[in-house]
Amino acid sequence: xxxxxxxxxxxxxxxxxxxxxxxxxxxxxxxxxxxxxxxxxxxxxxxxxxxxxxxxxxxxxxxxxxxxxxxxxxxxxxxxxxxxxxxxxxxxxxxxxxxxxxxxxxxxxxxxxxxxxxxxxxxxxxxxxxxxxxxxxxxxxxxxxxxxxxxxxxxxxxxxxxxxxxxxxxxxxxxxxxxxxxxxxxxxxxxxxxxxxxxxxxxxxxxxxxxxxxxxxxxxxxxxxxxxxxxxxxxxxxxxxxxxxxxxxxxxxxxxxxxxxxxxxxxxxxxxxxxxxxxxxxxxxxxxxxxxxxxxxxxxxxxxxxxxxxxxxxxxxxxxxxxxxxxxxxxxxxxxxxxxxxxxxxxxxxxxxxxxxxxxxxxxxxxxxxxxxxxxxxxxxxxxxxxxxxxxxxxxxxxxxxxxxxxxxx
Numbered sequence: 216x217x218x219x220x221x222x223x224x225x226x227x228x229x230x231x232x233x234x235x236x237x238x239x240x241x242x243x244x245x246x247x248x249x250x251x252x253x254x255x256x257x258x259x260x261x262x263x264x265x266x267x268x269x270x271x272x273x274x275x276x277x278x279x280x281x282x283x284x285x286x287x288x289x290x291x292x293x294x295x296x297x298x299x300x301x302x303x304x305x306x307x308x309x310x311x312x313x314x315x316x317x318x319x320x321x322x323x324x325x326x327x328x329x330x331x332x333x334x335x336x337x338x339x340x341x342x343x344x345x346x347x348x349x350x351x352x353x354x355x356x357x358x359x360x361x362x363x364x365x366x367x368x369x370x371x372x373x374x375x376x377x378x379x380x381x382x383x384x385x386x387x388x389x390x391x392x393x394x395x396x397x398x399x400x401x402x403x404x405x406x407x408x409x410x411x412x413x414x415x416x417x418x419x420x421x422x423x424x425x426x427x428x429x430x431x432x433x434x435x436x437x438x439x440x441x442x443x444x445x446x447x448x449x450x451x452x453x454x455x456x457x458x459x460x461x462x463x464x465x466x467x468x469x470x471x472x473x474x475x476x477x478x479x480x481x482x483x484x485x486x487x488x489x490x491x492x493x494x495x496x497x498x499x500x501x502x503x504x505x506x507x508x509x510x511x512x513x514x515x516x517x518x519x520x521x522x523x524x525x526x527x528x529x530x531x532x533x534x535x536x537x538x539x540x541x542x543x544x545x546x547x548x549x550x551x552x553x554x555x556x557x558x559x560x561x562x563x564x565x566x567x568x569x570x571x572x573x574x575x576x577x578x579x580x581x582x583x584x585x586x587x588x589x590x591x592x593x594x595x596x597x598x599x600x601x602x603x604x605x606x607x608x609x610x611x612x613x614x615x616x617x618x619x620x621x622x623x624x625x
Contacts (some may be wrong), residue, residue, distance in 0.1 A: 306575050306579070310575075312578040313412075313543075314542065314543035318460060319463070321456040321459060321460065323537075323539070324456075324459035324462075324537065325537030325538060326455060326458070326459055327455070331458075331462070332453075335452055335453075336410070336447060336454075336458060337406070337441060337442065338409075343399075344402070346462070346466065347373065347397060347469050347473075351371045351395070351473050353531055354474050355367050357527070358527065358530075361481075365481040366393075368490075368492065369393045369492070370395070370494075370498075371396070371397075371473075372394060372395070372397075374399070374498055375398075376398045377437075377439070378400060380400040381397070382397040383395070384477065384484075385485060385501045387491075387494070387497040388497070391488040391491075392487065392492055393480055393491070393492075394497065394501065395477065396498040396501065397469070403439055403440070405468040405469055405472075406441060406461075406465055408426065408548075409465040409468060410442060411426050411442060411447070413457045413464060414451060414457055417456060417457055417460075425446070426446065427551050427554040428554055467540050467541065471525060471527075471542075471544050471545040474526075475521060478523035479520050482520070482523065484519075519597070521577055522580070522584050524545070525581045525588075526584060526592070529541070529542065529588050533590055541585070542581055546578055546582070549574040550578070552574045553573075553574040553575060
């Protein structure tokens with residue numbers, strides 16, 4: 216039996232629901248479909264003869280997927296036999312995913328608006344609500360015309376919730392009207408990590424690492440909070456450079472999150488009905504549903520949405536006044552989720568990490584897309600899938616990116 220299942224990803228698009236959990240990318244709950252036939256087991260290959268004791272064997276470098284994240288059914292613990300190496304190196308567990316680029320020239324960044332921060336230099340929730348709405352509209356405005364036409368009338372909602380950091384692209388019940396939503400805890404995490412990172416860049420501190428490592432305890436307490444009192448102190452806390460930079464990093468993070476969510480709509484992953492507009496109450500209902508159920512694994516959708524999400528950030532931001540956008544916000548978000556993925560999962564009441572490739576796999580892909588991007592580039596290729604994983608050809612004469620994710624139907 217032919218075990219190859221290669222076909223365009225769009226051929227698998229079915230109606231469904233996309234969610235972000237805390238992973239800054241959505242899973243999809245599709246309508247029932249027939250699962251692909253199982254792949255035939257790989258042939259058994261006899262091991263090579265053991266070399267004489269006096270001759271040490273030549274070490275073989277085989278890329279392996281990181282450990283320290285939840286067990287995902289169908290997700291291999293290493294590359295399948297004969298699987299080609301990834302063109303980018305998967306970081307080892309515990310390795311920072313943060314951008315290594317120097318911060319931008321502070322003089323190019325827009326000053327923090329009056330009233331956007333409190334006396335300690337932290338961004339305030341009323342400002343965050345206005346800012347994320349503005350970023351949402353900015354990302355949509357810079358999409359290609361065909362994509363923009365599919366999402367420009369989709370309503371965006373900020374949902375109050377004390378503990379659930381979520382963002383989602385989904386449909387209302389019944390009418391299946393489209394929506395995009397984000398919760399206030401997600402805004403709070405993006406704001407806190409942006410402030411901590413901006414503070415660390417100026418002061419050489421480790422505030423970000425301390426905060427990102429504390430999120431598991433927040434889940435245990437049942438409430439997501441911003442930086443601890445006293446975490447950011449002294450003149451740098453209210454330095455205009457720090458205030459401008461933290462806003463810049465916040466904008467980059469939510470641009471990636473929302474660009475990812477919008478991609479689920481214009482790439483057809485959600486299957487929402489065209490036209491119509493989901494209400495805020497329906498968005499709140501969606502958020503409650505996402506907090507109570509883990510969707511099935513639809514990793515090709517997440518890979519594709521990551522690709523389009525970071526491309527949207529770069530297209531919107533490369534000539535942006537007030538601070539150009541780069542992939543650093545996406546990497547900051549993924550590094551935050553990397554911290555969570557390495558924690559004891561018994562401490563976390565959510566199942567969000569089981570719906571996505573780990574950050575250690577997603578970050579190199581995001582970086583590869585950013586490295587290959589040029590302004591006004593042609594639309595990204597659609598990932599193809601086979602019995603061993605996902606393949607993405609970014610062009611440029613290099614080999615395709617191969618992501619060793621065995622697809623499941625659960």
